[in-house]
Amino acid sequence: MKVFGLGTYALHGGVAVAFLAGCAGSQPIGAPAAAKASWVRAEAKSSDLLYVSNPGNDTVTVYSYQSRRLVGTLDGFSSPAGLCADTAGDVWIANQGGYDVVEYAHGGTQPIRTLDDGGEQPLACSVDKTTGNLAVLNADDVAVYPDASGSPTAYTGGGVYGDDALGYGAHGDLLVDGGSYDTGKIIAFAQLPSGVTQLKPVVLSKTLQWAPPTFVQWDGQFWVVGSATLDWFRITGKNGKLEGYSVLSPTSSIMQLWIASVGGGSGGRGNQIVVTEDDPYKVEFFQYPAGGKSFATIIDGLSDPYGITVSKASKQ
Numbered sequence: 001m002k003v004f005g006l007g008t009y010a011l012h013g014g015v016a017v018a019f020l021a022g023c024a025g026s027q028p029i030g031a032p033a034a035a036k037a038s039w040v041r042a043e044a045k046s047s048d049l050l051y052v053s054n055p056g057n058d059t060v061t062v063y064s065y066q067s068r069r070l071v072g073t074l075d076g077f078s079s080p081a082g083l084c085a086d087t088a089g090d091v092w093i094a095n096q097g098g099y100d101v102v103e104y105a106h107g108g109t110q111p112i113r114t115l116d117d118g119g120e121q122p123l124a125c126s127v128d129k130t131t132g133n134l135a136v137l138n139a140d141d142v143a144v145y146p147d148a149s150g151s152p153t154a155y156t157g158g159g160v161y162g163d164d165a166l167g168y169g170a171h172g173d174l175l176v177d178g179g180s181y182d183t184g185k186i187i188a189f190a191q192l193p194s195g196v197t198q199l200k201p202v203v204l205s206k207t208l209q210w211a212p213p214t215f216v217q218w219d220g221q222f223w224v225v226g227s228a229t230l231d232w233f234r235i236t237g238k239n240g241k242l243e244g245y246s247v248l249s250p251t252s253s254i255m256q257l258w259i260a261s262v263g264g265g266s267g268g269r270g271n272q273i274v275v276t277e278d279d280p281y282k283v284e285f286f287q288y289p290a291g292g293k294s295f296a297t298i299i300d301g302l303s304d305p306y307g308i309t310v311s312k313a314s315k316q
Contacts, residue, residue, distance in 0.1 A: 038109040040072030045107030047071075049311045051091050052276060052283060053080035056304025060093055062107075063283075063298060065310060070301045074104065082124025082137070082256065083307035086148070091311050092134060094122035101125060101136055103148070106311045115145055118152075124165065124256075124307070130172040135192075137166045142176060142192065142199070158190020158199030165216040165225075175202070175216050175223055175235070189216075189225070191235065204233055204240040219259050219288070220269040227254055230273075232289070246291040250284055252277040255306045259288060276305040283308065 040062055048065040060080055062072035078097025085091050089106035101122050103113040120138040127134055127148065134148035140161060143152035160178040164187075168174050172194045180188035187208040190199035208225065217224040222232035223240065228248045233240035248254070255278050259270035273286045281302040284294035 038072070038074045038076070040074075040107050040109050044071035046313055048313050049107060050274060050283070050298075051083050051085075051093075051307075051309050051311060052298075052302065052305050053077075053083055053093065053307035054301075054303040054305055055079045055081065055096075056281075056302075058097075059301075059303070060307075061301040061305075063301075068285075068296055068298050070298075072107070072109070073301065074109065077102075081122065081307055083309035084125040084127050084134075085309045085311045086127040086132065087129050087312075089311045089313060091309060092125045092127065092148070094125050094136065094307070096121045096123065101134070106313060113149070115149070115152075117143065126166055126168045126174070128168045128172050128174070129170075133172075135166060135168065135174055137176070142166060142174070144174075144192075155192055155197075155199055158188070159201045160188045160190045160199065167216040167218055169218040169223065170220070173235075175218075177216050177225065187225075189240070191238075200238060202235060202238055202240055204242070206231060206233075206242045215257055217257065217259050220261060222269075224259065230289075230291075244289070246289045248273065248275070248286050248291045249293045250275060250277055251294070252279050252282065256308050258308050258310055260310050274308055274310065276308045278304070281305050 044064060050063040050065050052061050054061060058077045060074040064071050077095050081094040081096040083093055091104050093102045095102050099117050099119055101115045101117060102111045105112050117136060122136045122138060124137040125134060132147045134145040136143045141154045141156045143154050145152045160176060164178045166176045174192040176190045177187050189202040189204060191202045192199050222243055223235055224230050224232055228250060230246045232243045234243050255276045257273050257275040260272045261270045262272045271288055273288045275284055277284060283298040285296040286294050
């Protein structure tokens with residue numbers, strides 16, 4: 001799949017699933033396909049759901065996380081890109097060609113909120129579980145919507161250009177990656193701690209080569225960056241120390257990933273990774289942090305799949 005950024009390649013039974021972080025990327029912009037009737041099976045609303053954006057046909061497909069079966073399709077988007085979910089199970093869709101970000105309730109078929117991204121082409125999103133703030137990744141800034149509503153504050157800086165990925169951590173801190181202004185051959189990282197007015201540079205103890213797509217995820221214990229090779233870092237202040245790594249063995253190129261804790265995980269850390277892949281189109285499931293080969297695959301309903309997130313069912 002050809003991925004076009006703005007001047008750069010931009011990107012990257014009854015089980016309980018806890019959700020950790022969102023990440024990023026960009027997609028080709030085009031006119032939306034003719035809208036069809038969105039649908040989600042009524043019984044699916046009581047299950048944990050997997051959402052996948054499909055810029056190939058401007059849809060978002062919905063799957064039962066447990067059975068991995070297609071249970072719905074949302075339509076009417078224009079180049080849907082990154083996805084993220086909040087603690088209530090609501091799903092946000094970065095509708096890149098529509099210049100907005102759209103919210104759906106868990107298992108819902110109609111938008112419950114749409115945020116105008118001010119003429120920007122949103123690439124990805126992440127929700128801060130401590131405040132409910134929504135961070136939206138644009139080509140060269142991060143727009144933060146307080147309580148996922150109203151008008152955003154745009155943040156820049158940190159020595160990062162062509163922003164590529166982002167994700168919130170456990171304490172409201174936001175990590176962003178992209179190209180380095182110092183050298184285009186490495187990835188630069190910037191952080192938005194609570195209460196600051198611009199992104200601050202973060203220096204990792206391992207230099208990572210600039211070869212998008214890349215990802216930024218919080219796994220419940222460490223910051224995870226990379227692609228098929230995922231390095232784990234502990235970030236303190238402006239420094240990140242390498243703590244370990246995982247190696248996935250996908251059958252095609254990874255486009256985006258989501259880390260989940262299934263059945264409680266271990267020590268609050270995620271224990272599964274779900275990824276979208278290109279050529280051939282598929283979604284694969286991996287154990288985490290073990291990595292290796294996938295243990296399950298989805299191919300139904302996919303068309304140039306990109307964004308991925310998991311929505312938790314209500315426990316009521």
